[in-house]
Amino acid sequence: MQQDETQLRDGRIVRSEDPLNLEMPFERLDSFITPIESFYVRTHFPIPKIHRDEWWLHVEGEVEKPFAINYEELLELESRTIPATLECAGNNRNFLQPKVKGVQWGLGAVGTAQWTGVPLSILLDRAEVKPEAREVILEGADRGRLDDPKAPPGELKFARSIPVSKAHTDVLLAYKMNDADLPPQHGFPLRAIVPGWYAMASIKWLQRIIITDQPFTGYYQTMDYSYWRRRGDMADLAPLTEMQVKAEIAKPAQGKIVPANSNVRVHGAAWTSDGEITKVELSTDGGASWKEANLIDQAILNAWRLWEFEWCTPSKPGKQTLVARAIDSRGRTQPAERDPDRGTYMINHLLPISIEVR
Amino acid sequence: MQQDETQLRDGRIVRSEDPLNLEMPFERLDSFITPIESFYVRTHFPIPKIHRDEWWLHVEGEVEKPFAINYEELLELESRTIPATLECAGNNRNFLQPKVKGVQWGLGAVGTAQWTGVPLSILLDRAEVKPEAREVILEGADRGRLDDPKAPPGELKFARSIPVSKAHTDVLLAYKMNDADLPPQHGFPLRAIVPGWYAMASIKWLQRIIITDQPFTGYYQTMDYSYWRRRGDMADLAPLTEMQVKAEIAKPAQGKIVPANSNVRVHGAAWTSDGEITKVELSTDGGASWKEANLIDQAILNAWRLWEFEWCTPSKPGKQTLVARAIDSRGRTQPAERDPDRGTYMINHLLPISIEVR
Numbered sequence: 001m002q003q004d005e006t007q008l009r010d011g012r013i014v015r016s017e018d019p020l021n022l023e024m025p026f027e028r029l030d031s032f033i034t035p036i037e038s039f040y041v042r043t044h045f046p047i048p049k050i051h052r053d054e055w056w057l058h059v060e061g062e063v064e065k066p067f068a069i070n071y072e073e074l075l076e077l078e079s080r081t082i083p084a085t086l087e088c089a090g091n092n093r094n095f096l097q098p099k100v101k102g103v104q105w106g107l108g109a110v111g112t113a114q115w116t117g118v119p120l121s122i123l124l125d126r127a128e129v130k131p132e133a134r135e136v137i138l139e140g141a142d143r144g145r146l147d148d149p150k151a152p153p154g155e156l157k158f159a160r161s162i163p164v165s166k167a168h169t170d171v172l173l174a175y176k177m178n179d180a181d182l183p184p185q186h187g188f189p190l191r192a193i194v195p196g197w198y199a200m201a202s203i204k205w206l207q208r209i210i211i212t213d214q215p216f217t218g219y220y221q222t223m224d225y226s227y228w229r230r231r232g233d234m235a236d237l238a239p240l241t242e243m244q245v246k247a248e249i250a251k252p253a254q255g256k257i258v259p260a261n262s263n264v265r266v267h268g269a270a271w272t273s274d275g276e277i278t279k280v281e282l283s284t285d286g287g288a289s290w291k292e293a294n295l296i297d298q299a300i301l302n303a304w305r306l307w308e309f310e311w312c313t314p315s316k317p318g319k320q321t322l323v324a325r326a327i328d329s330r331g332r333t334q335p336a337e338r339d340p341d342r343g344t345y346m347i348n349h350l351l352p353i354s355i356e357v358r
Numbered sequence: 359m360q361q362d363e364t365q366l367r368d369g370r371i372v373r374s375e376d377p378l379n380l381e382m383p384f385e386r387l388d389s390f391i392t393p394i395e396s397f398y399v400r401t402h403f404p405i406p407k408i409h410r411d412e413w414w415l416h417v418e419g420e421v422e423k424p425f426a427i428n429y430e431e432l433l434e435l436e437s438r439t440i441p442a443t444l445e446c447a448g449n450n451r452n453f454l455q456p457k458v459k460g461v462q463w464g465l466g467a468v469g470t471a472q473w474t475g476v477p478l479s480i481l482l483d484r485a486e487v488k489p490e491a492r493e494v495i496l497e498g499a500d501r502g503r504l505d506d507p508k509a510p511p512g513e514l515k516f517a518r519s520i521p522v523s524k525a526h527t528d529v530l531l532a533y534k535m536n537d538a539d540l541p542p543q544h545g546f547p548l549r550a551i552v553p554g555w556y557a558m559a560s561i562k563w564l565q566r567i568i569i570t571d572q573p574f575t576g577y578y579q580t581m582d583y584s585y586w587r588r589r590g591d592m593a594d595l596a597p598l599t600e601m602q603v604k605a606e607i608a609k610p611a612q613g614k615i616v617p618a619n620s621n622v623r624v625h626g627a628a629w630t631s632d633g634e635i636t637k638v639e640l641s642t643d644g645g646a647s648w649k650e651a652n653l654i655d656q657a658i659l660n661a662w663r664l665w666e667f668e669w670c671t672p673s674k675p676g677k678q679t680l681v682a683r684a685i686d687s688r689g690r691t692q693p694a695e696r697d698p699d700r701g702t703y704m705i706n707h708l709l710p711i712s713i714e715v716r
Contacts, residue, residue, distance in 0.1 A: 100507070101507065137592070139592075149458070149459065149701075150508075150581070150701070152586040153586075153699060154698075210590075212589075216592070217594045217596065218592060218593060218594060219595070223508070223581070223595065228510040228511075231570075233515075234497075234517065234574070234576060235514070235576060235577065236574065236576060237576070237577070237580040237581065238575065340511035340512075341511060343507075343508070
């Protein structure tokens with residue numbers, strides 16, 4: 001990773017000011033739940049100022065009974081609380097060589113919170129979705145103009161779609177984060193949580209839900225937040241969806257010094273999508289040999305799993321290269337090399353870290 | 359239109375050398391059929407050198423009986439000859455203000471030829487297309503690397519899809535143009551003719567036909583050759599398909615001098631898609647008033663219609679602004695203003711032309 005001059009704000013790395021993008025220094029990881037004040041912040045436009053008494057959520061499109069609901073009514077509906085890990089689709093971008101456009105995230109555009117809210121299925125059932133419905137578009141109140149000749153002219157709203165099947169299964173509309181009201185930076189008054197998917201799908205400042213009978217091909221799932229999916233030797237543009245299996249090392253961090261001939265705790269987190277992390281392996285010799293790390297706590301679907309490893313450091317001083325890799329219950333593991341079809345997203349190849357033993 | 363230094367090659371305007379893009383000076387229009395030597399040339403990559411004895415066309419994908427056919431066999435199949443107008447989707451781009459990226463076509467990236475070949479439906483029937491088929495991908499032998507970070511990495515082949523319904527109706531695989539063997543610049547040995555669609559769909563140097571059960575989202579119908587289609591206040595990225603209704607003035611051309619108080623023949627061509635040109639109107643006062651032009655010959659579906667107008671020029675010398683507009687059998691006419699959702703394509707708003715009466 002580029003060792004850039006890092007400016008900190010409230011203990012987070014400022015990746016950009018306008019729009020505001022803050023990253024958690026990943027070496028701060030020390031619990032399953034990420035505190036709000038450490039959680040990374042990803043915005044595309046200025047943060048909408050929304051007053052809860054003036055806010056409405058509209059449900060419309062291919063439904064029998066379109067309706068709007070306000071904040072107070074929403075709070076009266078059946079609620080659920082789930083832990084879910086959110087990872088920015090561009091997390092780890094700072095490790096790519098050559099450099100690519102986009103926010104230069106290191107390791108910390110990822111976090112896990114307890115999300116409390118209303119299952120999206122409850123609102124869909126109330127609206128009576130028509131049988132021909134295929135997708136659910138989630139639209140935020142965040143909007144602006146893009147400096148991209150390929151963007152739609154005029155003001156663009158942040159919006160993304162999910163299949164009706166996913167929308168009915170586990171998508172949550174959250175108004176609480178770690179038992180506090182959702183902060184403005186995280187989508188107050190309401191955001192979607194799309195478990196297992198990269199966080200661009202978990203629309204913040206949610207204001208409209210549109211059910212459609214055809215695939216949505218908006219800017220943020222075609223021109224941006226997309227990748228090339230190979231079909232034979234043809235390349236099809238596809239929207240980003242599921243997070244890729246990944247383990248990250250929190251401590252010791254890149255460039256740190258550890259004592260020779262001693263026991264050092266290596267620890268971090270690992271996550272995947274639509275499956276469980278079943279194994280994390282650590283290499284202390286740059287990938288030549290691997291040993292199994294200890295998985296902490298129970299596996300929870302679509303939440304990260306913390307892990308640790310007791311490293312008996314060598315007696316000789318020198319550079320050591322640590323690499324972690326995760327394997328999930330679907331047998332997926334991290335690739336050694338970067339897949340260029342993924343453009344500037346879905347970065348989950350192995351990331352060696354240099355440590356000095358002294 | 360920008361009055362640029364125009365370099366001519368074989369009587370055509372050289373818009374770029376590598377890849378080769380040649381335009382017909384539109385004032386040369388004088389017949390329904392455009393001679394090959396005047397016809398515009400549009401290439402994206404170097405022109406493939408294909409020997410007819412080594413060429414095969416493969417038909418594969420969602421079919422019961424995939425097969426390959428060579429040039430000799432193809433010539434033995436039932437053939438048809440149809441006139442069809444091809445227009446580059448970026449024709450008239452040079453008129454856009456502010457300037458946009460792309461080949462700076464004036465009026466002449468359009469032409470009409472007699473195309474002889476095999477209806478695509480004959481090959482589809484032979485392959486026995488499965489019921490779940492939705493699209494037919496046409497792939498050319500032209501290929502190369504693009505200087506676009508959003509393009510798929512590696513070598514890209516030019517390919518485009520059409521719905522199965524269109525493929526079965528009127529798409530021709532042409533090996534003759536104006537009764538001569540298809541020239542290399544126009545796709546030798548075989549090209550598609552997709553009547554009524556912008557010419558990016560009429561794949562040249564055709565080498566493979568892939569039937570698919572899902573929409574094709576390749577580079578040339580998402581990142582390029584696409585536009586923003588509004589659905590309510592949402593913008594959906596959509597591939598370019600049908601040509602838009604348009605009339606162009608061939609003579610007198612922009613900036614020309616005509617005598618005062620005399621009869622001047624104004625003439626040009628008009629075309630549309632999936633309908634007939636029913637009226638062309640001409641304004642000699644910049645759009646304040648309109649008079650009907652005379653349509654020449656019979657209307658032919660998906661081919662242009664020539665028109666003429668006898669202009670009694672004013673007795674006073676001065677600038678006059680000519681504008682032509684076409685109306686088709688579906689009631690469509692040309693918009694006065696440019697629609698910015700169309701990006702750098704589908705340019706059919708009214709284009710006034712300045713003439714000096716002396």
